[in-house]
Amino acid sequence: MTPRSQPPLIVKILSEQASSLLPKWTALLKQNGILATGRIKETELATQCRTVLDLLATAIAAAGLDVAAAPYQPLRDLLADISRSRAIQGFSPSETASFVFSLKPPLFEAIDAAKGSDDATALRAVQDVTRLIDALGLHTMEVFQKSREEVIVRQQREIAELSTPVVKLWEGVLALPLIGTLDSQRTQIVMENLLESIVAERAEIAIIDITGVPTVDTLTAQHLLKTVSAARLMGADCIISGIRPQIAQTMVHLGVELNVVSKATLADAFAVALRRVGRTVAPLKTVHRQQPVG
Amino acid sequence: MDRIPILKLGSALLVTIQVDMHDRLATALQEDLTEKIVATHAKGVLIDISALEIVDSFIGRMLDHIAAISRMLDAETVVVGMRPAVAITLVELGLSLTGVKTALDVERGMEMIRRRLDEPEVADGDDAGA
Incomplete structure (x- = not known):
């Protein structure tokens, strides 16, 4: 000017x-x-x-x-x-x-x-x-x-926070229901959340449920395995559950191997986890009245 | 030079790392521990790293080596108390320490060793050795 x-x-x-x-x-x-x-x-x-x-x-x-x-x-x-x-x-x-x-x-x-x-x-x-x-x-x-x-x-x-809750299923048993695509950034958050909860709850077993994960490719599998390894370093075992039939097929075709315990459903994984912490679920012999089951 | 004390608890050895590990200290620990395992006929080694905030690839590999050495000498190594951030770092470094057993804290780690020894109770009289 x-x-x-x-x-x-x-x-x-x-x-x-x-x-x-x-x-x-x-x-x-x-x-x-x-x-x-x-x-x-x-x-x-x-x-x-x-x-x-x-x-x-x-x-x-x-x-x-x-x-x-x-x-x-x-x-x-x-x-x-x-x-x-x-x-x-x-x-x-x-x-x-x-x-x-x-x-x-x-x-x-x-x-x-x-x-x-x-x-x-x-x-x-x-x-x-x-x-x-x-x-x-x-x-x-x-x-x-x-x-x-x-x-x-x-x-x-x-x-990101809403979709990565860590749920306590039992004393020493945690569940991590994953929903949505697992990218590196989310894996990081998931991993941190899980490890913090393992310390806080003194958990022995963590169940990672991938029912809500739409696709699993080699990268996602690698992220899952990283999470499993990190949990193991903290002294907690991981079980992967909720692998859908199509995903299982894709993973095998891709040659991805998850060298961890995997179960088809969260219920199966929970049963394994309970046995691991020395518990079992048994049917009640006689039910006199409605009573809360711990 | 500083040395990390190795405590004998029954037939297990307890190492609590409370200072920042530098490479020479790590090498010294590895040597001391090997000799101590042989000298005490220890069946288990408990390494508590709950105070360690920084673990690099050298320390990670050292833990792996200690585990391999003690396995050769018929002792089981359990690394306990790893912090979440340390666990994430090690995994990102590609060191998942597959040869090392892990537990959440000293108590759980001791249980693991006891279970292996199938001993009901480790003797109370613990004596410190350096």
Whole structure:
């Protein structure tokens, strides 16, 4: 930006006519249907618009058109807040972007009215507006995108935690029902969860149930074996259960060998585990009354 | 040079590693233990690594070697108290210590050795040796 003796037209317009820009801007936003979705109230929108314009006027008076300058910080923070809340409220990216970009037409109108016959000044003003609003719009979108990504990452973490519970079946017997595809990252979480639980429950046997694992390829099998080896190093034996017929066929065709005790169902594995800890399940001879079976 | 104490408990030897293992210490332990097994006719070796936070491939291999050596001398090695993070590291390093028996803690490990000896109770009088 070349230094000028006179402040650019746009600076003058923004600092002097901010109040007259506001109704035009809100009208345009309404016309675009921002209120139709019902996610934001009219008064809230008006407050947001007024604050943005106020901060913009202050910033532009202090720092000109350099959006990266310090006086723009409050405005950038406000736009970040607005955009973050829009991301959470479920606004679409274009709805969020048009909040900032719809400030352009009112500004162009104001330039048109203020330029007089000086076309060169008007052209420069239009360029300035475009550059300024684009920079602010891009900032808004960046924050919007980042907040959406944060939401996705959080959900992924929650899914990972939800889908790897370690269940205590009996004193010293743990079960790990796996659901979903086993990739390296999940295996890591599964392994950590299982090993922590082995220590906490002083478990001797862990049953890894893969009924809910849709496919088992060589990599998945390797991950399973790693988990089994790590549990063994902690002094606990593992039993793999819930291998479905198709998966058993695939594994044999692939040449994958699980050198661990494996059972078809969780029930079979549990029976083995109970025998290993010196227990057995026997039918009651005579039932006098309903009594809880420990 | 520091040495790791080896305690005799009945017919088993107990090694509790409580300091960070560096390579020379590990080699020294391996030598001491071999001699001690022969000298005491021990039938079991219990290595407690619950205080070890870092295990590298050298220490992992050393555990494997100790197990192999003691098996040759008719003693069973049980590694006890491995931390989850250590177990994960060893598996990632490709060392699953297939020749080593493992147990959750010293108590369980002692049980394993006792079961092997088929002894009802290890004698109470334990004497420390260095």
